[in-house]
Amino acid sequence: MRTLRIRTFIMLVFFFISLVPWLFYVTVHFMETKTLSFAKSGPQSEILQRHLNETIHMIEAGSDKWRDPNWQNQLHTQMQQVKMEVDILSASDQEIYRSNPERHGSLSSTERFSVVADGHLLGRVVIYLPKSSTVQMISMFAGLLLAFFIIGVEMRKFLLNPLEKMSFAARQIAAGEWEVELPRSRITEISEVRDAFEVMVKGLQKSFQKQAELEEERRFVIAAVAHDLRTPLFALRGYLDGLEQGIAQSPEKTTKYLAVCKEKSAQLDRLVEDLFTFTKMEYVERKLPNNTIDFKLIIQKSIDSLSPLARQKHISISSHTTDDCFISGDMHLLERMMNNFLDNAVRHTPTYGEIVVQCYKEDEKVNFTIRDTGPGFSWEELQRVFEPLYRGEESRNRSTGGSGLGLTISQRIVRRHGGELIAGNHWEGGALLTGWIPARNMNGIRGGISL
Missing domain, CATH: 1.10.287.130 (Signal transduction histidine kinase, dimerisation/phosphotransfer (DHp) domain)
Known part of the structure; x- marks a missing residue:
């Protein structure tokens, strides 16, 4: 379906409004004058002037025949041909001849003159000229009305109807009806x-x-x-x-x-x-703060906070981190994330087990892994481990003390910081959590680290 721009539509409207009245005017003008020439149009046109001169000459030359019926019939025939009317009055203003006793209002322009012979006034003549311009103006007005009517119909079809349907669709959507067909427009x-x-x-x-x-x-x-x-x-x-x-x-x-x-x-x-x-x-x-954070310090703080619980189970926690693990984000959320990782690892690692934390920068990412020597994840747990409140059947009695929200929260914290978290099992056994967070660009930063 071809479409039009509003400015093109408006230009076509103006062109149509101008064209239709002009066509009506030309048609009426041709019907009256039998010509398409518009030069010197009006009562002073060449054709009208020629007819007027012929009529005046006939009346002046036939002044002695004004009362002759044959002459009057001849004059009446000529008046009908040129669409004029005439009144002939005597010197005493008495009517001698009237070409149309029931004169209508379509003739209003007049040409008056007196006929004089040998110094004596023979009479007065009034010639009524055709009012062709009035008919043409009426035709133009009629064409203008027709153009406005057609434009109104088309504007309703192309503009108003689609807008009304769109308004109705908006009210339907506001009422909760989502399956609404929106109207199309050209x-x-x-x-x-x-x-x-x-x-x-x-x-x-x-x-x-x-x-x-x-x-x-x-x-x-x-x-x-x-x-x-x-x-x-x-x-x-x-x-x-x-x-x-x-x-x-x-x-x-x-x-x-x-x-x-x-x-x-x-x-x-x-x-x-x-x-x-x-x-x-x-x-x-909320928008995350733009603080520069050393992820290595976050890992160490979490290890320190979980060490007492790990010592109770004789679990060793070791970390292998580099010095370039700088990221941007919320310190509290990141500490909460790492605490969740280590708390989950300590609770599921058996006595005398081991937990290993690694952190290093690669390209523009800070990668980290948390591995324990526990039973690891089952196949079903790997599919649903990040679902809220999901726990494996063996731990549904909460013997490990978990809420079932820790890994869900941690994954959302990682994603809020623009990274990703994946759960899996290490090839030597035990659970393995692998994640990354975009690294902080340290170019141009001076004065240490903002915590």
């Missing part, structure tokens, strides 16, 4: 607006679907975490009740009860912190 600008509107509708539909999915995920997370909070809460309340009621009668039993309470409170703290971070990552779209 005007380029309207067609472009339609295409842009269609892209916007698809974007809104995709955003709405994503929002619905996020809402469903949010409800699932809240319900699951609320359910998981009950277990440590019940255990904590039970042991506290035991302490309050004096069930723990020996110092050893009291110490055991307090250790369990401390463990359950720590588990509650992890659940709440994971839920808060997950919600923050999902719904708070």
